Amino acid sequence: MPKELVTCKNCDNDYQQGFSFCPHCGQQTQDDLTLGVLFYNTISNYFSFDARFLKGFIPLMFKPGFLPKKFIEGKRLVYLHPGQMYLFVAFIFFFVFSFYVNNQTRDLDEQLKNASVVNTVKDSIPNKQQVIDSINLDKIKAPLLKNKEALGLKYEDIEALDSITKMELKSNNSAPNLAFNFNERKVDSLIAIGASDDAIYKAMGRPENPNFFTKKFFEQMLKFYREKGVGSIMQTFYDSLPIALFFMLPIFALLLKLFYYKRGRYAHHLVFSLYYFSFLFTAFMLIYLFNLLLDLPSWIGWLVALSTYFYFYLAAKRFYGNGWFLTWFKTSVVTFLYLMVVTPFALVILGFLSFMFY
Structure with a gap:
């Protein structure tokens, strides 16, 4: 007498009654979802993953090229799958x-805020060089004023010379604008009076009909200027x-394909x-953790x-x-190309995108 067929709840295939596991997908035939079953499945799946990882950890770290081979x-x-x-x-x-x-971003933002306060205070106080230059100018003016008749000079001529010299010294002592190519004082004034963004953009040099x-x-430049958002x-x-x-790793594999x-x-x-990038992440993570402790x-x-x-x-020698x-020749060239061409290009693109979308 043929046995009765049962339909698997997981894969919907029929099998003869009496099996403890589905012969098609392997699921238990009597799999009532109790708290114990749920706990057992979670732990067993976790330790199945964890055991394979631990089994491959020693070869990953100390047997280069063993796992991929x-x-x-x-x-x-x-x-564990690569x-x-x-x-x-x-x-x-x-x-x-x-x-x-x-921690780094928080410290950097804090330093920028403190630097902004210090620079504001410094801007309102004449620096030492300016005081010294004023004293030297007074020493130069004294004999000119004393002998202006003999030299054929008028008082107005000396005052004009004094003004011109002070303007030149101020120009020479002013700090160069290293951050932005616009008039920061004008932009600061517009921000202080609550001017519209369009007016500020115009002061910053944005064209009339920008793409x-x-x-x-x-x-983004105005947002960065307002917030000093280097940390962000x-x-x-x-x-x-x-x-x-994730995108640079396939490029590394492509370089290997070109040379091998x-x-x-x-x-x-x-x-x-x-596997190689897994080693890199593991090595740098361990050195970072050891550095925190020791x-x-x-x-x-x-x-x-x-x-x-x-x-x-x-690893390349073994694989x-x-x-x-x-x-040695191939790995050296691949390393050079990746570090000197691919990585800098990727960092520039990433830095630009970070600025545009932070």
Whole structure:
């Protein structure tokens, strides 16, 4: 007599009654959602992920190139998937790094506010150089006034000479405008009297009919000038780093593909890059945490940064199988191109976007 068929609640496939697990998807046939079941599933899923991460952590840190090589060879369930590894480590890294960023932006904004107050006070007090120049001018004027008849000078001529000299000294002693190419005093005056933004934009030099880009740029420039928002821009910059690195990582894999074009598909190089960037995040996160606890000297940080290249070198040697010299040449060129071309270009773009949209 044929057994009765049962329909799986998960995959909707039929199977014979009597199975403890669905033969199609593996879900339990008697899976009543109790608090115990929910707790068990949560813990088991967590430790399944965590165990694979811990199993791959030692090879990731101390066996360069081992994990990507094993993954390409087919061992794809023993260790954590490279994409999962990257996302997990990156999340932890930027979570820890956010505390450093928040402290830095808060300190920077505080310093800017204090500097603004100090500069306001300084502007109202003549500096030492101006006092000295006034004393020297009086010493020069004294003999001229005493002998003006013999020299054929009138009192008005000496006063005119005095005014011209003072104007020249004031021009020479004035600080150059390093921040903005507009009349800051005029803009400050317009802001103080509550002038409209359009009037302020005009004083800043915005054209009459600006396009969208120009309009947005002047809006951000005025916002920055009012708020002294360096800290806000830096916060936006750091907040955008995870997204930027998400796009920069495939570029790193593309460079590897160009130099190792006969060593597998692009996906193989992407696997290598995911594991390598996971190592980078882990290494810098650990050195940051140790620095918080032990206040490590700065040379240790530089040593760790330098060691990341040697890790890359050894990982590429193991993964691609080239000779030592050829591996050194290729990894050196890839590192140079990435650090000197790709990274600066990405940082400039990221900095500009941070200013435009902070």
